[in-house]
Amino acid sequence: MSARIPDIVKHRVSEKAKNTLDIVAKFVEEECIPADPVVDAQIGEGSARWESHPPIIEELKAKAKKLGLWNMFLPKGHYKESPGYTNLEYGLMAEWLGRSKIASEATNCSAPDTGNMEVLAKYGNDAQKAQWLKPLMEGEIRSAFLMTEPDVASSDATNIQLSIKKEGNEYVLNGSKWWSSGAGDPRCKIYIVMGKSDPNNKDPYKQQSVILVPANTKGITIHRMLNVYGYDDAPHGHGHISFHNVRVPVSNLVLGEGRGFEIIQGRLGPGRIHHAMRSIGAAEHALEWMLMRINDPKKTPFGKQLREHGVILEWVAKSRIEIDAARLIVLNAAVKMDDLGPKATLKEIAQAKVLVPQTALTVIDRAVQAFGGAGVSQDTPLANSWALIRTLRLADGPDEVHLQQMGRNENKRGKEVSQKLLWQKEKTEQLLKQNNLKRFQPGSNIKPRL
Structure with a gap:
């Protein structure tokens, strides 16, 4: 391969x-x-x-x-x-x-173990690594990342409200989280939790902290597991969890108070690109299922195999183009991450995060359509694959947040490109004048018929 x-x-x-x-x-x-x-x-x-x-x-x-x-x-x-x-x-x-x-x-x-292991490897101290990173890397336990909350617009992480208050040698946590992926697994032993430790800080990006909370800590209640388009993802699960006076030692804080945004940006960048990489594979797998279906000699709508219908071959061709183009977007982001690190690759990561799941969903949907009723049933992996990939347009920040940021950054070139284009237009007028010419108007020299 x-x-x-x-x-x-x-x-x-x-x-x-x-x-x-x-x-x-x-x-x-x-x-x-x-x-x-x-x-x-x-x-x-x-x-x-x-x-x-x-x-x-x-x-x-x-x-x-x-x-x-x-x-x-x-x-x-x-x-x-x-x-x-x-x-x-x-x-x-x-x-x-x-x-x-x-x-x-x-x-x-x-996921979410990959991102959590990166957090511990990059930001954790020696004791935290020994207690949690080592068993995670050995595959002995699993973990969950708790950031999103049910009562606020979590697409803006400054809204996160779970309270982290210091009392003596402990931090006390109160609040709720949901879409806590992995929390249903009996092997999940550690939560990496983002909350608000300094709500009065004038800098909204220094109000948050990240703390390690053992899953069996007193005061934690798992209320339910959320379904994704009808799938419960057992035993992994996506938990709706509340914290009531949950106490953990101050040594469980990661990196330091007010460093939460720094940590989640360091975590979510690589996580987004990992999702995009896997989504390319899901799209390739869907295309293979579609190829199998359209070459099935038992399936002959209107007297022809599916591959003999022109629209189907167009789906195949478009899928091939779109997957290959999306792959290059992903690999470009990966190369820049290798050379400059995730922080310098925000634009490229965002491009992949937005484009690839949409591409994969388009390809999977074509495969579903090719299978007809079987495509939306449990008889193929396509319906489940579509549901899993669809969530990625929300996970690690919805598309709209990334598009808004990319659009804002791209628009910073507005003044520069306007000046350049106006200068080019002025230069054109000078050249026309020097050569005693008038700007050509298409159709202006056509004589009307009598």
């Missing part, structure tokens, strides 16, 4: 990464995708869904470790815990992981 690396970035991919990419692709195709339905079957039905852990996942994790496919997401040069791959190299691998529901977890590269 390394032969498919786009030529524009191939020179930046090491031989080690190319070899790993081939192993990842084989592992996903031969081990993970066939096991996706097995996981659903092992989870089962009823309340037991929230207490079970599918044994096949542990089998896949053992195989992945043996193959050296573990924690590939931590970029080299930034983390001492890194296995030695760049963001670009991991991006190519994550695309394959995105073809399967369980491949990311099988390689310990699944």
Whole structure:
């Protein structure tokens, strides 16, 4: 599969990464995708869904470790815990992981753990790393990231209201969170929580802090798991959680008071690009299902196979173009992250975050349409894939927030480009005058017929 690396970035991919990419692709195709339905079957039905852990996942994790496919997401040069791959190299691998529901977890590269591990690796102290980062990197526990709240417009993170108050040697937390992905898993042992520690600070971006809260701390109540288009994502789950006088030691604070925005920006940048990388894989997988459907000799609407209907081949062609274009957007962001870091790559990350899920949804929807009724049922992975990808247009900041920021930044060139275009127009008038010419008006020399 390394032969498919786009030529524009191939020179930046090491031989080690190319070899790993081939192993990842084989592992996903031969081990993970066939096991996706097995996981659903092992989870089962009823309340037991929230207490079970599918044994096949542990089998896949053992195989992945043996193959050296573990924690590939931590970029080299930034983390001492890194296995030695760049963001670009991991991006190519994550695309394959995105073809399967369980491949990311099988390689310990699944959200929200990846972002949480990056927080601990980048901002955590030695004690926090020893207690939480080590077991997370070993795949022994899982985690959740708690930022979004039900009672405020969380697309503007300055609205976050969960209270973090210092009392002696402890911080006391009060408030509620939802869309706490991963909180339903019985293996989830740690919450990374963003809240307001200094509401009176004149700088709204220094009012927030991030703190580590063990999931079994007294005062935490999980009220329910939220469905995503009817899917409960058990046992992972998306929790609606409240905190009532939850007390944790001051040593659980990450980096320092008022550093919350700094931390979440450091977390969400890489997280957004990881989602985009996996979404490319989901789109590729949907295209493959569509190709299978339109070449099925049993499906002959109006006396022809689906591939013989012109509109279907147009869908295939458009999907190929759109996926390849979206991939380049993702890889461009990954390259810039490798060279300059996430903070200098905000525009490129935002471009990928907005464009790729929309592209993937378009491709998946075409595949659904090609399958007809089967496409919206449980008989293919397409309906579930569409629901999962649709949430990414909201996760880590809705599209509109990123578009507004990109538009605002792009519009800063308004005065400069206006001056340039007006200067060019003036130069044109000077050249016309020097050459004793008048501006050409199309159609002005056509004589009317009598």
